[in-house]
Amino acid sequence: SQTIHQWPATLVQPVGSPLSLECTVEGTSNPNLYWYRQAAGRGLQLLFYSVGIGQISSEVPQNLSASRPQDRQFILSSKKLLLSDSGFYLCAWSPTGEVEQFFGPGTRLTVL
């Protein structure tokens, strides 16, 4: 069966520091991958999605970037964190040809 992992689970970082969040999917190949941010426990904002290695689409211009160095690995990065980057970051995947997305456990990021 397929499994999605995210780490770290929680992270507290100072303003101006770099960020790297990792997401990996097991048990599938060539998945579509997504990064979302959830602010204040409410609606989800799509940040990036990827349909293949090295293929990244950005939905919202901002302080963050994403990379997909391997088929089942999706990384969210920032060179300098802002206070407004605080939130709950969720990675999701969908099988090729399927419509539903499956979410990871999330990373709680607090920028101080």
Place this chain on the structure above:
Amino acid sequence: AQSVAQPEDQVNVAEGNPLTVKCTYSVSGNPYLFWYVQYPNRGLQFLLKYITGDNLVKGSYGFEAEFNKSQTSFHLKKPSALVSDSALYFCAVRDIDDYKLSFGAGTTVTVRA
């Protein structure tokens, strides 16, 4: 463009009573519709989806949803709510020609014993 509206921020019901969480959507073409549930500090769990066919869709944990094309709605229902159903519920829509989901703002369900 696609969007989802969940008109109720909160729904409160007594255990054993029916539960309904409302959702309306807007897409340019035909929709794929989804419901997810989120428990505190957890990721979203997939409950059910509508792709095509029967307008009544059955999902996990006794939940079901009814697709109504004329009213552009996809309300989530459960005949008898449990205290453990207390969580944040999200409706989502995707145009069949796209692969991006648009989520509603979420509805907090509280089931009291």
